[in-house]
Amino acid sequence: MKTVKNTFVLFGLICLTNLNAQLTDLVRLEYSFIPSSKSEDQYTRLRALLNYPIKIKNDNYLIIGAEYNRVLLNLEEEYPFDTSVIDALNIIDLNIGYTFKTSENWRVGLKVNPRIASTLNGKITKDDLFINGGIFFIKDRTDAEDIKRPYRLVLGVTYNTTTGIPFPLPFVNYFRRINKNWSFSAGVPKSNLKYYFSESSILQAFGAVDGYFANLQEPLSVNGQSANNISLSVIVGGLGYEYCFTKHLVAYLYSGYTFRLNNILRNDDRDEVFRLNQRNAFYLRTGIKFKI
Numbered sequence: 001m002k003t004v005k006n007t008f009v010l011f012g013l014i015c016l017t018n019l020n021a022q023l024t025d026l027v028r029l030e031y032s033f034i035p036s037s038k039s040e041d042q043y044t045r046l047r048a049l050l051n052y053p054i055k056i057k058n059d060n061y062l063i064i065g066a067e068y069n070r071v072l073l074n075l076e077e078e079y080p081f082d083t084s085v086i087d088a089l090n091i092i093d094l095n096i097g098y099t100f101k102t103s104e105n106w107r108v109g110l111k112v113n114p115r116i117a118s119t120l121n122g123k124i125t126k127d128d129l130f131i132n133g134g135i136f137f138i139k140d141r142t143d144a145e146d147i148k149r150p151y152r153l154v155l156g157v158t159y160n161t162t163t164g165i166p167f168p169l170p171f172v173n174y175f176r177r178i179n180k181n182w183s184f185s186a187g188v189p190k191s192n193l194k195y196y197f198s199e200s201s202i203l204q205a206f207g208a209v210d211g212y213f214a215n216l217q218e219p220l221s222v223n224g225q226s227a228n229n230i231s232l233s234v235i236v237g238g239l240g241y242e243y244c245f246t247k248h249l250v251a252y253l254y255s256g257y258t259f260r261l262n263n264i265l266r267n268d269d270r271d272e273v274f275r276l277n278q279r280n281a282f283y284l285r286t287g288i289k290f291k292i
Contacts, residue, residue, distance in 0.1 A: 028289040049065065058101070068091070070088060092117075096113070107137075118216075120217065133159050137155045200244040201241075206240050206256070220265060229268075238255050249290050252286065254286070257283060263278065
């Protein structure tokens with residue numbers, strides 16, 4: 001049971017990645033791909049996000065939006081169950097956020113995120129529904145002209161019903177521009193080191209986590225047990241490149257390797273029932289985004 005809990009702590013960090021992106025990105029289109037040179041199995045994710053900020057007063061904004069992820073599992077190896085049941089997973093989020101300034105340098109962001117995560121083979125049930133949320137405190141001095149090394153600090157807590165952990169999880173991120181050519185971002189769930197060829201052309205080394213959790217509307221019978229959920233947790237590292245057409249419009253490409261890949265079928269108690277392909281592999285993520 002300890003191993004299972006550790007896996008869900010990791011997945012909780014994955015969810016923080018999405019929450020942070022949903023607070024800053026207005027539009028995002030993304031493609032992710034994990035093939036395997038030692039297996040016929042492949043993992044593909046298509047992602048689309050749209051947020052619309054509504055100015056309430058001064059620097060206070062209500063943000064309404066939605067996100068859709070379609071996960072395609074191409075399982076070509078021999079498995080003791082019908083893999084067609086989990087060919088495609090659907091993750092649909094409603095994003096409701098509110099952000100306001102508390103002082104000249106500090107801003108608060110609140111996030112509520114109802115979610116449908118399921119194979120959607122039939123009608124939506126309560127098992128397909130999840131709720132996420134968080135609160136973030138942001139000190140942003142990245143545009144400050146009175147300091148030599150601009151920085152941004154984000155502190156927060158999030159709650160996610162898919163983690164299996166019945167209490168909020170911490171979020172920490174610290175960004176610092178060292179000089180004209182270098183910056184770093186340290187924290188959980190992503191850290192990077194960036195080199196600026198120019199303000200519009202940026203190379204980075206990164207480490208991050210990624211993944212999903214979803215309900216199986218048609219449970220699988222595996223070795224005498226019933227699998228009702230599926231989860232993937234991935235730790236990746238590699239290089240990325242960003243090209244900024246403007247300050248807010250960015251195209252990006254990340255390529256690397258999965259240092260840990262857990263793809264697991266789980267029962268109603270979220271205990272492990274069966275491990276799918278666990279072989280580490282090449283990782284690719286590319287897309288375009290319009291951010292605040």
